[in-house]
Amino acid sequence: MKGMDLFHQGGWELVKVMPTPSSVVIGQEIHVLSQFFFSSLSIISSKFKNGYIKCRKLIGARFFNIGYGELADTFNSSRDNVGHGTHTLSIAGGNFVPGANVLGLGNGTVKGGSPRARVASYKVCWPDEANECMDPNTLAAFEAAIDDGVDVISISVGGEPKEFFSDALSVGAFHAVERGIVVVSSAGNVGPTPGTVSNVSPWILTVGASTTDRGFTNFVILGNKKKFKGTSFSSKVLPVNKFYPLINAVDAKAKNVSVSDAEVCDEGSLDPKKLAGKIVVCLRGGLSRVSKGYVAAKAGAVGMIVENDEDSGNAIITDSHVLPASHVTYDDSISIFQYINSTKRPKAYISSVMTELEITPSAVVADFSSRGPNTIEESILKPDITAPGVNILAAYPDGIPLTEAPLDDRQSPFKVDSGTSMACPHVAGIVGLLKTLNPKWSPAAIKSAIMTTAKTTDNNFNPIVDHRGLEANPLAYGAGHVNPNSAMDPGLVYDITIDDYLNFLCARGYNTKQIKRISKKNFICDKSFKVTDLNYPSISVTNLKMGPVAINRKLKNVGSPGRYVARVKTPLEVSIIVEPRILEFTAMDEEKSFKVLLKRSGKGKQEGYVFGELVWTDFNHHVRSSIVVNLGE
Numbered sequence: 001m002k003g004m005d006l007f008h009q010g011g012w013e014l015v016k017v018m019p020t021p022s023s024v025v026i027g028q029e030i031h032v033l034s035q036f037f038f039s040s041l042s043i044i045s046s047k048f049k050n051g052y053i054k055c056r057k058l059i060g061a062r063f064f065n066i067g068y069g070e071l072a073d074t075f076n077s078s079r080d081n082v083g084h085g086t087h088t089l090s091i092a093g094g095n096f097v098p099g100a101n102v103l104g105l106g107n108g109t110v111k112g113g114s115p116r117a118r119v120a121s122y123k124v125c126w127p128d129e130a131n132e133c134m135d136p137n138t139l140a141a142f143e144a145a146i147d148d149g150v151d152v153i154s155i156s157v158g159g160e161p162k163e164f165f166s167d168a169l170s171v172g173a174f175h176a177v178e179r180g181i182v183v184v185s186s187a188g189n190v191g192p193t194p195g196t197v198s199n200v201s202p203w204i205l206t207v208g209a210s211t212t213d214r215g216f217t218n219f220v221i222l223g224n225k226k227k228f229k230g231t232s233f234s235s236k237v238l239p240v241n242k243f244y245p246l247i248n249a250v251d252a253k254a255k256n257v258s259v260s261d262a263e264v265c266d267e268g269s270l271d272p273k274k275l276a277g278k279i280v281v282c283l284r285g286g287l288s289r290v291s292k293g294y295v296a297a298k299a300g301a302v303g304m305i306v307e308n309d310e311d312s313g314n315a316i317i318t319d320s321h322v323l324p325a326s327h328v329t330y331d332d333s334i335s336i337f338q339y340i341n342s343t344k345r346p347k348a349y350i351s352s353v354m355t356e357l358e359i360t361p362s363a364v365v366a367d368f369s370s371r372g373p374n375t376i377e378e379s380i381l382k383p384d385i386t387a388p389g390v391n392i393l394a395a396y397p398d399g400i401p402l403t404e405a406p407l408d409d410r411q412s413p414f415k416v417d418s419g420t421s422m423a424c425p426h427v428a429g430i431v432g433l434l435k436t437l438n439p440k441w442s443p444a445a446i447k448s449a450i451m452t453t454a455k456t457t458d459n460n461f462n463p464i465v466d467h468r469g470l471e472a473n474p475l476a477y478g479a480g481h482v483n484p485n486s487a488m489d490p491g492l493v494y495d496i497t498i499d500d501y502l503n504f505l506c507a508r509g510y511n512t513k514q515i516k517r518i519s520k521k522n523f524i525c526d527k528s529f530k531v532t533d534l535n536y537p538s539i540s541v542t543n544l545k546m547g548p549v550a551i552n553r554k555l556k557n558v559g560s561p562g563r564y565v566a567r568v569k570t571p572l573e574v575s576i577i578v579e580p581r582i583l584e585f586t587a588m589d590e591e592k593s594f595k596v597l598l599k600r601s602g603k604g605k606q607e608g609y610v611f612g613e614l615v616w617t618d619f620n621h622h623v624r625s626s627i628v629v630n631l632g633e
Helices: 070-074 084-093 135-147 168-178 259-263 289-298 330-342 420-437 443-452 498-507 512-518
Strands: 004-009 012-017 038-042 052-055 061-063 097-102 105-110 118-123 152-155 182-186 205-210 215-222 227-231 244-248 279-283 303-307 325-328 347-350 354-356 385-388 392-395 414-417 539-541 549-557 562-569 574-579 582-585 591-600 609-617 622-630
Touching: 084 118, 084 152, 084 392, 084 414, 084 420, 097 392, 097 414, 105 354, 105 392, 105 414, 118 135, 135 168, 152 168, 152 420, 168 182, 168 498, 168 512, 182 420, 182 443, 205 420, 215 325, 215 330, 227 330, 244 330, 279 289, 279 330, 289 303, 303 330, 303 347, 325 330, 385 420, 420 443, 443 622, 498 512, 539 549, 562 574, 574 609, 582 591
Parallel strands: 061 118, 152 182, 182 205, 205 385, 244 279, 279 303, 303 325, 539 622
Antiparallel strands: 004 012, 012 052, 038 118, 038 152, 097 105, 215 227, 215 347, 215 354, 227 325, 244 347, 392 414, 549 591, 562 582, 562 609, 574 591, 609 622
């Protein structure tokens, strides 16, 4: 980080911050050399002495490279060599920086979610043939973060879901939660396929990605004067209103190249003799969108239109293209192809990019954001929530090009990127603020406050939709889209103790040895505890075809005394009864129990998943829980 010196002294870290004592975002934002990073926030304030802050042990950067042999000598550093860690960590805890922009676009003051936090980074993933993060490094980093006294851990590491006792991230996160540390993680980027969500442990706050109301917009104008809105971040522009010949990539394919390779503008698939001086239309898929542009530019194209297939729908992503380019929706793609096929001399123009604000609808669930159900334990709804994860502008390190395209040497102190990795630190920053306001709240209470105050409507006050424009559901967004201001005052929370989590594991059939792999304590199971008794802020019923299900929950008052009434939104196929319907709280931290009874109503013909919600309200607070019911096959 610029303006900072970091060095060791007597087991402590002394951090020199320049030029003023008001700058308290401390630490080098770093990246694990694959696609993931591990970072934390400490929100405890410290006093300056002779220009230095004395921090408890390490507040800065560490790396863990156990088991990599010669690689450890080559990459014996916590430095960010890719940029992903700098980007994401600045989202969580970056300070206020005026004049932030990328290639002149999106100009304004940028900050992280907890801009006055101290930050620490732990590098745990390294490049190898499998491009994996080794479990010993993940666990070592968790233990180091715990020992460093952090308050929040943000970890955008993911993979195939595993049983909790065999998942290093899950085990490390449990140890952190035992110490009162909130662990926030990304849901994964393999949506919209169902059952793809990762980081599914109930003690982790799992975050999916949604859009924001800001975009970077340009337009494709065809020779027939039709105009289509797209997105891009190219630093190159075409001459104003100068039209160029337009060609489908398939019509520009090189000899002995398959149509499927040419239509996605694969490496070596385009013939320069056919493409030179033209704008090419490439289908999404195969190579990255930026790499398609490099292939097209190398073959002589002056511009590129990236078109969605039907599955991609309206999901368009901003990229730092190496040539004038625009990414357009599936519906617009059809119109562009129809135009190309309707005339002998199709032509087009790609306008320059502008920053667009107040886009509607927003938030929209990102197409790449991994979906539920939870394939390890379906009674725990995942993801828990969504947050901004599309076209996010944040910090980027010096010396690293904006793209991986060959010969692209463009650099910027900021970059726009997309992924659940970007959504995760948004929530981590919010957690840091809630931890400041409510230092005695447990990780589960903070998680509940964020989930039960989430929004399920967009900025048009309509239900949140997905990338196809269809109404989304809790398997895509969990509790909804994060709503930070409301999370400050949730009224009631669903709290969970460490013993509750261990009883949950017992109810899943874990034996003493397996439980010890997660928690070191000798634990005696409560045999009356059922999996459905875990006091989770959402409700997921796995198979209602097997008969009625009773869900036990309890709420803790964290606000003023009040009388809360239950309101239920029930799907046609299900009968939902809440007992009692009224909860009256007379004191802070008072807890009240209730039961939710669910059974088939005998109405409707829907199979599979149906959705509802439970809201406890005192007409000031609205404590909302998503309800997901698997009706069974």
